[in-house]
Amino acid sequence: MINAWEAVRAAIDAEDLAAIAALLTGFDDAQRREVARELPRYLPVAEQAGERADRERNRRREVRWRELTAQAEEAGVSIWELPEGYAMMTHHQHVGVRWIEPVRVAGAGAIAGAAAVASWLSKPRLVRRRARADLDEIPPILQVVAARPAAWQEDLAVRLALRLRAARPRPDDVRVRLALALLRATGAEPPRHDPLTLAWVAAATAAELSADPLLDAMVPRLFEAEGVGRLLRDDRELGAALARLSADGRIKRAALLDGCRTRFLRGGEAADLRFFITLHDLLDPAAEEVAPHVRDYAAMLALPAANVADLALRQLRRLKATPPAEAVESLLFRSEGRLVRAGLALLDRVLKEPSEDVDAYAPALAAALVCESAEARGRAVKLAVKHAGRFGPDAVGTIREIVPMLPPGPGAALAGVFGGEAVPAPPRPRFQPQPLPAVPEAEPMPLITHANVLARVTLREFDWMQPERWLDGFVRLASDARRESLIAELAPLAARNLEYRWGPWWDISDWAAALARELMEPGAERRAMPDGRADPARRVPETAHAAMWRLMPLARFAEVYQSMLDGRMPPYLLATPTRVNGLLDAEALVERVAGYERDGVQALPLDLRQALLRLGRGSVTADAVRRAARLATPAGRLVHRWLTDRPADPGVVLRWTTHEGDPRVEAELVLGPEYAELFGDLLVPRPWDEACELLLPVLAGHRELAAAISVYSLMSTWPMNKPTARDLDRLVLADGPGGPGLALLLARHLLEGPDGDGVRPLLLLAASGGVPGAELGRQLAVLLKRGQDRPADAIAALAEAARLGAHREVWQVMTGLLPAYLPGPGERANSVHTRLMRLAAEVAGWAGARGEVPAVAELAGRARTSELVRQARDLHTLLTAPA
Template identity: 65%
Template sequence: MTNAWDEVRTAIDDGDAAAVAKLVIGFDEARRLEVARELPGHLPEARRAGRLKEEERERERRARWAVLVERAEREGRSVYALAELHDHPAAEPADGWMEPMRVAGAGTIAGAAAVAAWLNRRDFERGFEPLEIDDVPLILRVVAARPAAWQRDLAVRLAQRLRGSRPVADRRVRLPLALLRATGAEPPEHDPLTLAWAAATAAGELPDDPLLPVMVPRLFSAEGAGRLLRSDEGWAEALTALAADGRVERERVLAGCRGRFLRGGQAADQRFFVRLHELLDPAPEETAPHLRDYLALLASAPANVADLALRQVRRSGPVPPAEAGEAVEGLLFRPEGRLVRAGLAWLDRLLKGPAADVDAYAPALAAALVCESGEARERAVKLAVKHAGRFGPLGAETIRDAVATLPAHQGVRLAAVFGGEAASEPEPVPFVPAPLPHVPEPVPMPAARAPEALARLRLREFDWLSSEMWLDGFVRLAARPDGRERAALAGALAPLAARCDDDRYGWRPWWRTAEWAAAMARELTDPGAELRAPVEWRATVEERVPEMTHGPAGKIMPLARFAEVYRAQVEGRLPPYLLATPTRANGVLDADALVQRLEGYERDGAEALPLDLRQALLRLGRTVPAEVAARAARLTGETGRKVARWLTGRPAEPRTVLCWGTHEGDTRITSEFVSGPEYQEVLGDLLVFRFHDESCKMLLAVLAGHRELAAARSAYALKSFWPLEKPKAEDLQLLATAEGPGGPGLALVLAHFLLAGPSGGAVGPFLRLAATGGLPGEETGVQLGDLLKRGGDSPSAVIAALKAAAEQGAHRQVWQVMAGLLPACLPGPGERATSAHTRLMTFAADVAEWADARGAVAVVAETAGRRRVTELVRQARRLHHRLTGTSGELRGQGAGEPAAGPS
């Protein structure tokens, strides 16, 4: 007769958790203790058995692969075309011992604390939770046989062990929740438990959830609850319905929302509680006792909370004058224009009230007079003048103190009513243009053209420079006819050659340049190794090159170049050197060097490798001295004549089109390129659309003479929230040192970093592009306007960055940016102007003076001609006068409003 442990161990080894549950439920106390003693010692053995099972499965997989490869070779097909390749036979999981062990421990270990520790052992953790394996129902069955108090203790202990946020399907979340519901245990006050309950409970399940009365109040105090629920509208509706039915206490929910608002937090994290409060729609008699709480939210709460609080204050009835004045003052210092306008409208109504209360509102009006927004300031001046006769001596003195702080044209109007001395117009500080900084030449490309230097190079995935140096050095040394030099190279590369064994020829594709370099070294040390590899294993060179659309172009283009050189080596047609090796460390190939290499090709009778020639043209620099063009014209070969045409009459540049879209809810910026047949031949499928993010650095190494193409394609994930490769400030510097005209792609990347202000890394590249004539100024302004609209960013940081560039000599180029930015971002018909628009117009007027700009801008002329004079209109008139020289009346200018002159 077998003992208890033998029976349980057999079921564990079979991966049968249900059998384990059935056994332990029927055991008496002695047999349970016997199993509990043996369980910890069985863990290493179970792991070892699982590892052996996985190794056996891998051997079977390799054998199956070999059979499929042999069949594909026999049928002359690709192995990837065989339907059987995708038929994976069902296999028992190698870690199937985990669930039986967990069930055994839950059913036999004596103490609740020990069971909780057992179930949370790291030995039972996987990288993911398989949907088809669920031991929670079995654990619930085996613990149901324990005493009720023991079960409640276990439920609480498991709940207290929750940490962080886990997926709702995680058994560490589902098990304690199920036990708490089943046992009626009091849930511990533990924020991770509250978050787990909210994440794992659907809105439709709330009415029947026994945890509802205890857990709902904790939602309002648990850290992270707002972030978790901010996109789940179903919960807000469900809780509102439950409050209407009396299942949850309505006043407690409203109090919880208020407490959450007063605690503070980001607007997104308050979104759920704002929506819940709005759905509950408290009556004025419900909110009136809490008026002070709502007033306290007006000054500093997130905008969505302040909006809600303002609505409640309006519905709650009269507000005592002192508190009303303080609340209005808080609104007037907020950055949101709509709340400032609401505060001014409220202040206007208050000032119309009883005369005895008017002086109480003078501090709020004084705050409005020093508001950052020119529009708000102007409205405050009108309010002060309108109600001047209602202020007493104390209130009038408060207003009078603000007169000197106002701009001269507003201070004069206020001083005429309240007295005081208005500030005089400040004398403009003359702008002294500085020369653009000197741009140094890019440093030469380093070389490794000795066997020992080549052997020391390490080929790394994201180091394009070492790959180029290695390929250049290998071709130059391997193509030399001197046997001693070839022997020296073979000796130096022998360790590298040893990495390419016969099995490697059957693998496909080769994703690392180091793999290709090892094969080249093997072919050098063991000529014919490629052709001697068994046919049934060997893949062709073409099959080992990844498809161009299967990865980033900046990664696959170098692999294709290595493959091209390797094939030429195997076929005995290596050229004496490569055409595309850069001459500059920024990846650019000087025209003089390319012509010199082609002259050598024609002298030696060498043929260019097709992909090498395409790469050379993509790296070709834009400076072509007349003497170099004349030498190119004397080339007689087909390759030489083609390069000569590019040097003397380069085809029209590809046109870039950027398209904003989303992928699984995440922002993506795709790029399309329109080009003629010459560029289509050279680019090939490099820039076809693919769902891959690009490293700007790697892509620019391929497109060093075409920075616009590299910038546009690498901008794919520029605004993504996913952990993808996206352009960095260092990449913008590389784009500035590359060559080629800029367009929407370069402008977008530059604009993105201008949004970060002077310290964002854009000012230096901006100055370099300006100095070298590569700055797409107006297009940068267009992209800036688009980004400001999409992201809702403040223009303050952009203005500071552009001002820094202007002060360092790029004032004319900054004006070009503003000429593109103003039409892209100024409000159109029916749209409301904000203080941000005023700041942009003011800065544009300043820059136009610095750059001595001329030529009307339509949107500026339209704004300048508006009848209602705001600070935005005033600055637009100043700018329009600068651009056109007009000094007469503008269309719609109100009587009595002086025409704006230069400041």
């Protein structure tokens, strides 16, 4: 007779789920008891064996990875270009132990009681949060459970369903999958348990919904369980699928509509009710379906969620009947301007009815008179004045009490009819501009002048300054009387093991070691190569495979190394920054090039290109220009050209795109011939983000290019190198005109409000004359139109910057923001537009602005009068008045 436990254990060790299920379904009760008795004691053994197998699988994978790496190097291609290598890099997940599923299947088939099986399957050490695609336990567990009595199966299904706890379950959670699979397979009545409903929602797919045995039981619970709306906030499939099933008769349409109404009346956050509103809209109830529920929809008007009130208002309007009085009052007591305006329209209709008792509406009208929306307040004033004769003494007194609470204009209009004292218009305060802050100057770059200091420098990947100082110090010390001291100090570095034949060299310290060894042992690399040739350029990473901030220092080290091999290393470098922010002063560059001419030294090409990219425009003096005019070498003439007739800066065009659904901002750089030659292949497209902090020192004289490249990941939700507020500060203190890239980054931080990280950079740019005004306005409009939910904060930030002295620059921002953000013909205005126009009018007055803005002129010329139109007319009058 077969030894039951030995057979099952062998199948567990073999990780064979099918064999375990087959054995247990064929065992009798005694054999199952034997397995159930031994299984818990075997858990530690199974776990250890599984971990050993896991390590072995990982070892085999690492061996294969090294084989593929060698193949790629031999073929001279990247490992990404090998199909197997690409698959291992992009689709690999941790192998993971595989002992869990076998012991779960064994327990489900061997343990006697349903409660005990549920406990076994719920043991924390036996629960894998996500199901494995290559080791599906559900079919074998269903197989072993099917051998039990029907009542036992249903009991287990219900027990596992009641053990679900997650508020945001994942469809690949093994607990979710197993509980739902057992309920479907056994036909058990799903228990009323909110986490079960959430699990069913999370796992539901539109294509399989109609055939789901749980559909009829679970649909009503969508409207009862807590958390369903939160889980379905961004649903794009389930609501449409339910609407289709109702149209096909699979689900009762009336049940869905009743469920939606019930859910609305329970209240909740607007976002949590979004799914149910979408479902209600998809069902699109006819007037005869709405009419019996008028009081329900009227009650929804008072609910906090504005989207529910909007839905209810639409349904009540479709009935074309006079709404109940409480519906009108509910709207007028709301804070949302559009709903108050809708309530006023309904109230106007009611007040026109001679039979209505209008005094009952006076409190609601009073609430509308003091609502937040200026446009709604204006309409309420007109409505009160229009129907003043119909109000009795008590109602007149109620409205009269509101008069002192209103702004001067509306208050005066009401006081003329209802009496009371309106607030007088305050005198307009005179604007006193504050001085802009002083722009701090970057500290001088500390150079290395002693060999022992150079030897102690640590070269780190993400520290741009130390490699710059090391390379500059090495070249200088190796070229003068301190050479022998340098050789002695760098002896430990020169002893480093170097693989000259292998590349690329990504570690900057490898290049430093090669320089040190060549200094100590001239010809060391040529002697180490089989063909006696040295070719350091082939060890520089390919341009498309390295970020610019990383590639430039590696390429410059390689260039200096090549010049050393060729016996033409210069006595010092041209591109070493004079400032700690990467900038190179013009006088220093002219002096270095002049020294090259005196000594007959030829400039290294990449070193000269880097120097021009770092050249500060603000450091150009008349003396530097005169001295540069006397330079005769090609490098000298080029530097003189850049000091006197610098080529037009590259143009920048930003394009919003996505990568796998994640937002990205791609920069297209438009280069003239001089810049195309200067950059060469440095600007090839790269499939990743650039760290602004490290890129800026390479492009210190061209901050717009650094900003434009680094905003690629600005709005990404992925863990990428996103430009920060500290990066914005660095860009402000760099050099070069700003453009769309700098404007977008500054706009992003202006959304943080007056206390955020955008106001001070704007003030510093204003002090240095570097605000890309209209472009900043356009980029701010782009962010606001793309759903950034802080327009009021951005307006407050601009107001604060204007008050602190940047009023002229803020007006320039408005010239780009107003045309791009204001509503055009047929578009709907909101209170943010009104606040923006009010601030624009105020700042234009401070700045003494003149000149028509077409978008403002169009608004000012509209026939309909609103607060926005009134503000536009005031601004247009100011801009077109004589200077």
